[in-house]
Every structure is written in C-alpha cells, then in structure tokens.
Amino acid sequence: MGDVDWTAAGAEGLACLKDLLRIDTSNPPGNERPAAELVAAALAREGIPSQILESAPGRASLIARLKGSGRKAPLLLSGHLDVVPADAEHWKHPPFGAVEEGGYLWGRGAVDMKNMVAMSLQTLVLLKRQGVALDRDVIFAAVADEEAGCRHGSLFLVDRHPDLVRAEYVLTEVGGHTLHLGPARFYPVQVSEKGLCWFEIQAEGPPGHGSMPHPHNAVARLARAIVALQEARLPQHNTEVVSRFIRALAAKAPFPQNRLLPLLLNRALSGALTRRLEARNLEQALGLNAMLRNTASPTMLTAGKKINVIPSAATVQVDGRLIPGQTLDSFLDEIRAVVGDDVRLTVLDDHPGTTFESKTDLFAAIARVLERHDPEALPVPYMIPGFTDAFAYQKLGAICYGFAPVRLDPELSFSRMYHGHDERIPVAGFAWGMRVLYELVRDFCGRG
Numbered sequence: 001m002g003d004v005d006w007t008a009a010g011a012e013g014l015a016c017l018k019d020l021l022r023i024d025t026s027n028p029p030g031n032e033r034p035a036a037e038l039v040a041a042a043l044a045r046e047g048i049p050s051q052i053l054e055s056a057p058g059r060a061s062l063i064a065r066l067k068g069s070g071r072k073a074p075l076l077l078s079g080h081l082d083v084v085p086a087d088a089e090h091w092k093h094p095p096f097g098a099v100e101e102g103g104y105l106w107g108r109g110a111v112d113m114k115n116m117v118a119m120s121l122q123t124l125v126l127l128k129r130q131g132v133a134l135d136r137d138v139i140f141a142a143v144a145d146e147e148a149g150c151r152h153g154s155l156f157l158v159d160r161h162p163d164l165v166r167a168e169y170v171l172t173e174v175g176g177h178t179l180h181l182g183p184a185r186f187y188p189v190q191v192s193e194k195g196l197c198w199f200e201i202q203a204e205g206p207p208g209h210g211s212m213p214h215p216h217n218a219v220a221r222l223a224r225a226i227v228a229l230q231e232a233r234l235p236q237h238n239t240e241v242v243s244r245f246i247r248a249l250a251a252k253a254p255f256p257q258n259r260l261l262p263l264l265l266n267r268a269l270s271g272a273l274t275r276r277l278e279a280r281n282l283e284q285a286l287g288l289n290a291m292l293r294n295t296a297s298p299t300m301l302t303a304g305k306k307i308n309v310i311p312s313a314a315t316v317q318v319d320g321r322l323i324p325g326q327t328l329d330s331f332l333d334e335i336r337a338v339v340g341d342d343v344r345l346t347v348l349d350d351h352p353g354t355t356f357e358s359k360t361d362l363f364a365a366i367a368r369v370l371e372r373h374d375p376e377a378l379p380v381p382y383m384i385p386g387f388t389d390a391f392a393y394q395k396l397g398a399i400c401y402g403f404a405p406v407r408l409d410p411e412l413s414f415s416r417m418y419h420g421h422d423e424r425i426p427v428a429g430f431a432w433g434m435r436v437l438y439e440l441v442r443d444f445c446g447r448g
C-alpha cells in the first residue's frame with residue numbers, strides 16, 4: 001500500500017464529523033442509537049465488524065476491534081457520542097447544523113467530542129486500508145452517556161462487557177488541544193482527574209408563622225453556610241502532576257507569567273496571586289485554582305412549601321471535587337471548618353480522584369508524534385477538574401490519557417468551546433488531529 005492521501009482522508013473524516021454533528025444526541029435524553037448506527041455503517045463499508053450494545057432503549061454504545069498478533073495488550077480509543085444540550089438562540093449557526101464557514105465547522109460536539117469519534121473511526125479505516133500489521137488489538141468504543149455520569153455508556157460496558165473494553169491503554173478526552181501562552185505552545189495531556197463528592201448541607205430550626213420572624217430560621221442558617229462556602233478558598237494541595245504542569249508552562253511562558261506562575265505553588269502567595277489573576281484572565285484563573293485545591297459549588301436549593309410558613313429545614317446540594325490523594329474524610333473536615341457545626345452534612349455520591357503513570361511508552365509515543373507535527377510545542381501532563389470515561393476504564397486497570405488531538409489557533413480557547421455557545425473546530429486543525437492520531441496508533445500498535 002502507498003502512503004495515505006491526507007487530502008482525501010481529511011475530507012472523508014470531515015464528512016463523517018458533519019454527519020455525526022447533525023444527529024442531536026443532547027443528554028438528557030442522549031438517544032445515541034442513530035449516531036452509533038452511523039458509525040457502524042461506516043465501519044461495515046470497510047469490512048470492519050462492530051457491535052452495538054444498549055443499556056436501555058436508545059442508549060447505544062458501539063464497539064469495534066482490529067485484531068493484532070496479541071504480542072502486546074490492546075489500546076482502546078474511546079469517544080462519547082452524547083453531547084451537552086445547546087441553547088440555539090445564543091449560537092451564530094444552528095448547533096446541529098454542521099455549518100462550515102471561514103475555516104471552522106460549527107456544531108455541538110465539534111470538540112467535545114464527536115471529533116474524537118470521527119478521528120478514531122478514520123484511524124481504524126485507514127489502518128485496515130493500509131494493511132498495517134498490528135502487535136496490539138486496536139479497540140474503538142463510541143459510548144453513550146458521558147455527559148450525565150457514564151452510567152449508560154462506559155460504566156455499563158466496564159461492568160457488563162469488560163472483555164470488550166479491557167485494554168492496557170486508553171485514549172479519550174480531555175487533552176491534545178493546542179494551549180497558547182503568549183508565543184509558546186503546549187499540548188496538555190490529561191493524566192489525572194479529580195474525584196467527586198456530591199453532598200447535601202441541611203440546616204434545621206423551629207418552624208413558625210412567617211408573620212412572626214424568629215432568629216433561628218433554617219433558611220437563614222443555610223444561607224449563612226452557603227455564603228461562607230462561596231467565599232472560602234479551601235486549603236491548597238499541590239500534587240506532582242500539577243506542580244510539574246505549572247513549572248513546564250512557566251519555563252516557556254513570556255514575562256511576567258514565567259515569574260508569576262511558579263508562585264502559585266507557594267501556599268503563602270497563591271491566594272493573593274489567584275485573586276489578581278481572576279481579575280485579568282478569569283477563565284485561566286478558575287482552571288488553575290481548581291487544580292490546586294478541593295472545591296465545592298452550591299447548585300440546588302430546597303426549602304419551605306408555603307410563603308407564610310417558616311420551614312423547619314432547608315437544604316442545598318453541593319458539587320464537591322477532590323484533589324487526587326485527598327480522602328472523603330479530609331474533604332468533609334475542610335467543609336466542616338467553613339460551614340460550622342450548625343448544619344448537617346450528608347454525602348450523596350463520591351469517588352476518589354485518579355492519577356495515571358505518565359512515564360510510559362505511550363506517552364513517549366505521543367511526544368514523538370507531536371514533535372513531528374508541531375516541533376516547537378511541548379506536550380505536558382496535566383490534571384482536569386472534572387471526570388471522564390477514564391474513570392470507568394481505570395476500574396479494569398487501564399492507563400488512560402486525555403488525548404484527542406486538535407490544532408487550535410491562538411484566538412480559539414478550548415475551555416471556552418467546551419460546553420460553550422458556538423462550539424466549533426478549525427477544519428485544518430481537525431485534519432491535523434486525524435493525522436496525528438492515526439500516526440500515533442500506527443506507530444504504537446503496528447508491528448515493530
């Protein structure tokens with residue numbers, strides 16, 4: 001077989017991404033089945049078998065596998081088919097229209113993460129067409145339900161069909177996008193995810209008539225706890241991944257970031273510095289802040305049934321996120337220190353954070369392929385404040401990285417695209433990512 005014709009392959013991948021973007025898989029309700037069927041049909045045209053598994057009607061995930069010699073353990077490429085809902089009135093182009101304009105392709109899922117689904121699909125197709133002999137199986141999973149907690153997608157596969165997705169390594173979100181810092185360019189690769197603690201704060205007090213205010217009103221007690229939580233900055237916990245990430249950014253960043261960034265690791269200075277950064281670049285500051293400490297965001301309130309009755313209880317649900325290595329107990333101690341003993345804490349759901357080894361053959365292969373396609377940029381392991389399907393696959397012992405390559409121009413911020421209005425992907429940057437992913441998989445899994 002000759003070399004891949006990247007102009008043709010890019011056009012083919014782009015057409016596939018457009019087809020995927022035109023299928024509304026907003027979660028809830030998800031309804032990923034038509035998207036899974038589209039991927040299955042594209043694989044079938046190339047003679048690649050796949051299977052679609054449903055955890056509930058319409059909640060479909062697809063699995064395909066290119067067999068290798070079995071000398072090495074499999075690599076899994078995973079992308080989720082569902083997207084977060086889009087508010088069409090705030091978009092320049094319809095969120096499910098897949099409109100191409102000015103070098104960009106608009107659509108909910110363009111970077112999160114139907115691009116990875118299309119790229120992974122094209123990678124399998126090209127490996128097959130090129131007749132690449134493999135030492136590792138290459139598994140492709142296009143899964144449901146990542147945006148609502150993975151239960152109907154990767155968690156379902158891991159629990160019910162573990163043999164289909166068991167792999168030594170997994171590539172999924174969030175990472176592989178260009179991060180610009182002045183003239184310096186980086187490719188963050190996710191190797192660590194924060195854990196989660198969803199909990200409830202309940203305040204109680206004597207009931208009463210609304211016409212006769214009393215000082216122990218449960219609603220006011222709860223409000224005090226919420227304000228305290230909102231205004232507090234929880235203690236800082238520097239992890240190795242985040243310390244290295246910040247130092248790596250600083251080493252290539254222009255002045256004054258090169259001086260200021262490392263100071264974030266200094267507990268005595270980082271609070272004041274973060275406040276200054278929040279005033280200048282809020283998005284960046286929030287991201288860095290979430291990498292350095294446990295966080296807690298109040299999100300849902302419940303109290304009272306009638307306007308003229310002081311209720312005996314008021315509750316708020318809180319989205320808490322834990323730095324890897326922090327325990328549930330240590331987190332709750334931090335919360336207790338802020339909200340006091342006047343209110344009750346109840347944990348609703350929790351799981352610990354994860355950090356994967358970043359000194360691996362796969363990471364080295366990622367660095368080599370990026371060196372080839374963007375020599376001046378630096379790949380850097382980093383931590384994300386949320387969780388991804390990696391949280392499911394790590395239960396089977398996989399080392400998971402967030403690497404869905406896409407080359408972004410300086411004016412396009414990945415974090416603003418992510419779940420934002422006008423989500424879009426540069427057409428050239430998508431084609432670039434497709435080539436990077438294909439070459440990475442070919443180099444890493446091909447017979448050496």
Ligand SMILES: [Zn+2]
Nearest residue numbers: 112113146173
């Ligand atoms: Zn995603």
